Amino acid sequence: MFSLIKKNSETKARLGKFKTSHNEFVTPAFFPVATQAAVKGLSMNDLEQIDIDGLLVNAYHLYLRPGVDVIKKCGGLHKFMGFNKTIITDSGGYQIFSLERLRKVTDAGVDFRSHIDGKPFFLTPEDVIKIQLDLNSDVIVPLDECVKYPTSHKDSEIAVNRTLKWANKSKICFDKNKQPQNLFFGIVQGSIYPDLRKKCLDEIMSLDIDGLCIGGLSVGEPEDLRYNILSFITDNVEERYIRYFMGYGKPLDIIEAVSLGIDLFDCVIPTRFGRTGTAFTWKGQIVVRNALYTDDKSPLDQECKCYVCRNYTRAYLRHLINVKEMLGVQLVSYHNVFWYKTFMDQIREAIKDNKFLEYKTGFCRKYKEESCEDSC
Amino acid sequence: MFSLIKKNSETKARLGKFKTSHNEFVTPAFFPVATQAAVKGLSMNDLEQIDIDGLLVNAYHLYLRPGVDVIKKCGGLHKFMGFNKTIITDSGGYQIFSLERLRKVTDAGVDFRSHIDGKPFFLTPEDVIKIQLDLNSDVIVPLDECVKYPTSHKDSEIAVNRTLKWANKSKICFDKNKQPQNLFFGIVQGSIYPDLRKKCLDEIMSLDIDGLCIGGLSVGEPEDLRYNILSFITDNVEERYIRYFMGYGKPLDIIEAVSLGIDLFDCVIPTRFGRTGTAFTWKGQIVVRNALYTDDKSPLDQECKCYVCRNYTRAYLRHLINVKEMLGVQLVSYHNVFWYKTFMDQIREAIKDNKFLEYKTGFCRKYKEESCEDSC
Numbered sequence: 014m015f016s017l018i019k020k021n022s023e024t025k026a027r028l029g030k031f032k033t034s035h036n037e038f039v040t041p042a043f044f045p046v047a048t049q050a051a052v053k054g055l056s057m058n059d060l061e062q063i064d065i066d067g068l069l070v071n072a073y074h075l076y077l078r079p080g081v082d083v084i085k086k087c088g089g090l091h092k093f094m095g096f097n098k099t100i101i102t103d104s105g106g107y108q109i110f111s112l113e114r115l116r117k118v119t120d121a122g123v124d125f126r127s128h129i130d131g132k133p134f135f136l137t138p139e140d141v142i143k144i145q146l147d148l149n150s151d152v153i154v155p156l157d158e159c160v161k162y163p164t165s166h167k168d169s170e171i172a173v174n175r176t177l178k179w180a181n182k183s184k185i186c187f188d189k190n191k192q193p194q195n196l197f198f199g200i201v202q203g204s205i206y207p208d209l210r211k212k213c214l215d216e217i218m219s220l221d222i223d224g225l226c227i228g229g230l231s232v233g234e235p236e237d238l239r240y241n242i243l244s245f246i247t248d249n250v251e252e253r254y255i256r257y258f259m260g261y262g263k264p265l266d267i268i269e270a271v272s273l274g275i276d277l278f279d280c281v282i283p284t285r286f287g288r289t290g291t292a293f294t295w296k297g298q299i300v301v302r303n304a305l306y307t308d309d310k311s312p313l314d315q316e317c318k319c320y321v322c323r324n325y326t327r328a329y330l331r332h333l334i335n336v337k338e339m340l341g342v343q344l345v346s347y348h349n350v351f352w353y354k355t356f357m358d359q360i361r362e363a364i365k366d367n368k369f370l371e372y373k374t375g376f377c378r379k380y381k382e383e384s385c386e387d388s389c
Numbered sequence: 390m391f392s393l394i395k396k397n398s399e400t401k402a403r404l405g406k407f408k409t410s411h412n413e414f415v416t417p418a419f420f421p422v423a424t425q426a427a428v429k430g431l432s433m434n435d436l437e438q439i440d441i442d443g444l445l446v447n448a449y450h451l452y453l454r455p456g457v458d459v460i461k462k463c464g465g466l467h468k469f470m471g472f473n474k475t476i477i478t479d480s481g482g483y484q485i486f487s488l489e490r491l492r493k494v495t496d497a498g499v500d501f502r503s504h505i506d507g508k509p510f511f512l513t514p515e516d517v518i519k520i521q522l523d524l525n526s527d528v529i530v531p532l533d534e535c536v537k538y539p540t541s542h543k544d545s546e547i548a549v550n551r552t553l554k555w556a557n558k559s560k561i562c563f564d565k566n567k568q569p570q571n572l573f574f575g576i577v578q579g580s581i582y583p584d585l586r587k588k589c590l591d592e593i594m595s596l597d598i599d600g601l602c603i604g605g606l607s608v609g610e611p612e613d614l615r616y617n618i619l620s621f622i623t624d625n626v627e628e629r630y631i632r633y634f635m636g637y638g639k640p641l642d643i644i645e646a647v648s649l650g651i652d653l654f655d656c657v658i659p660t661r662f663g664r665t666g667t668a669f670t671w672k673g674q675i676v677v678r679n680a681l682y683t684d685d686k687s688p689l690d691q692e693c694k695c696y697v698c699r700n701y702t703r704a705y706l707r708h709l710i711n712v713k714e715m716l717g718v719q720l721v722s723y724h725n726v727f728w729y730k731t732f733m734d735q736i737r738e739a740i741k742d743n744k745f746l747e748y749k750t751g752f753c754r755k756y757k758e759e760s761c762e763d764s765c
Contacts, residue, residue, distance in 0.1 A: 051716040340427040
């Protein structure tokens with residue numbers, strides 16, 4: 014599925030290619046998030062125009078609403094959503110573990126109550142695989158146990174052991190029930206502890222996986238610890254696996270993670286920031302609802318070639334966000350997703366031309382320059 | 390500006406052509422409403438795809454936010470919104486009179502408080518014209534006094550006299566300050582009283598207007614009274630004026646008004662209904678959020694050729710509306726605006742082919758057939 018095209022000589026950045034039954038795309042790549050089978054504010058037409066390579070969809074949410082049966086009856090997730098490129102579904106583990114008060118975890122599985130109506134559910138690792146197979150997503154991710162930072166070595170080890178036990182059960186269930194088009198990714202946990210990460214990694218790689226998800230990072234740990242352990246992971250994972258950093262990140266986070274050898278990202282940030290009227294530009298984030306832009310006739314970003322930047326001023330977008338017109342959210346979200354796509358295009362181009370480090374340095378200097386990130 | 394192409398022989402329906410400095414369109418036509426300089430949930434790209442002839446924008450809202458100066462600095466309303474077809478601005482009279490507790494009306498003008506922050510404002514009829522000229526809209530509508538149903542003959546007469554006084558002042562102000570591209574419509578008031586309507590009409594027509602707005606209807610009166618007075622108006626207005634029924638209506642309302650000689654409509658219904666998940670179809674309205682459509686793989690409307698009907702099922706749209714994904718609102722609103730456009734296309738085609746009555750009968754029979762309008 015994954016093939017390495019080129020390795021950067023100055024960093025651990027890599028250019029690769031990943032193929033699913035729906036499309037082939039070049040990495041490093043970024044997938045927008047379609048939590049409930051929709052990218053907030055963007056139609057599939059928009060996503061096609063932007064030429065998005067794939068989406069992350071949350072199995073947990075779809076399991077609750079509209080229910081797996083509905084999607085199965087409608088011909089699977091791709092048909093249901095009208096999206097014909099790669100779809101990764103996540104296991105819902107992260108969502109369930111975020112519910113804290115609502116869940117109980119045992120080796121057998123997770124006991125939780127719906128965040129919508131409090132209805133009780135119990136899911137085994139096998140259930141989670143079957144849900145995703147019923148959705149017929151391209152890439153299926155097993156249930157794992159994610160711990161927050163800080164968690165003691167002992168507790169992290171318990172979570173790793175459970176994650177591995179579940180991974181084994183999940184893989185057996187996957188192999189028994191899969192269709193040829195379904196792929197299986199493993200997840201590495203282990204908090205910030207190299208020995209646990211290594212143990213988890215080795216056992217996950219022994220499972221004949223189609224790619225590796227990196228979980229349990231960006232959960233509150235300091236940046237230096239995050240990048241140390243990330244670098245440790247990419248040093249220890251076999252080259253032939255695509256490396257997918259789940260739920261990450263802002264532009265500066267992404268370019269750093271790429272330099273440490275990450276191939277794939279997903280994150281709600283482009284659309285979540287869009288909803289509050291914050292736009293990404295090559296000079297940093299701008300909060301377009303600010304009074305500063307009241308009669309600013311320039312586009313969100315001078316260099317951006319997206320539909321929004323070609324047609325609308327900051328003044329108009331500011332007005333829309335300010336008077337709570339949903340079109341404002343739609344347009345800023347569209348721009349942000351387009352901007353992320355362009356950012357990844359440039360990263361790939363730079364790796365291809367062996368100029369990644371130069372690109373990274375230039376980007377970070379320019380991006381920080383006028384960033385108003387702190388005020389967002 | 391307006392030229393009559395054809396008169397239907399069996400009804401008072403007419404085919405016409407209206408020209409502004411931005412475009413020429415064939416009537417009967419329907420304008421979606423862009424209250425705050427945006428059609429809720431639709432981009433200008435969407436409106437271009439649907440091939441909308443024009444928009445109604447509310448001067449009152451834009452006067453409050455972002456303010457006329459901002460739009461003037463941005464090159465006028467068309468540039469500000471990125472819309473290059475006809476824009477009609479309304480005077481805000483209807484909005485101000487809806488505020489009841491917030492306003493005081495004298496012959497000099499209206500004293501009101503902003504619905505946003507309670508800030509006091511006083512606007513003369515001349516102010517209202519200047520605001521719209523600053524916005525540089527194609528069609529400018531003077532301040533009028535709209536009374537609710539029922540209102541006594543005496544009180545209606547007072548409102549008509551004030552409306553006429555204001556119309557005179559407005560026209561003088563318009564003539565003094567207009568650019569060649571600006572057009573001026575008069576408004577006829579008079580509640581359900583033929584003598585008042587006639588008096589108002591005659592005096593308005595003496596003002597060298599570019600078109601006639603019909604105000605003060607659909608404000609609570611029974612349907613038969615509405616259609617009687619509407620028919621009275623179209624019998625008494627000169628043929629050379631475009632007749633614009635402001636803020637109207639549902640499909641059955643529109644086709645009835647067309648048969649009585651109305652040329653132009655605007656209404657928030659397509660997008661307002663879209664926001665609650667109600668879609669227009671050739672068989673009537675359907676409330677797509679209903680459980681009935683949980684796994685319905687058919688499009689909103691079998692016959693509709695819009696982007697939404699070509700790509701999405703009722704099951705998916707129902708899911709989106711149900712989980713409060715804004716994409717659901719966007720898609721149903723898009724369909725509804727497209728459906729209204731197609732409806733008007735068919736009406737024009739029928740008048741052209743001298744088959745309007747046949748079309749109307751067929752439409753009403755089919756549209757009522759499976760309508761669930763009452764449950765909406």
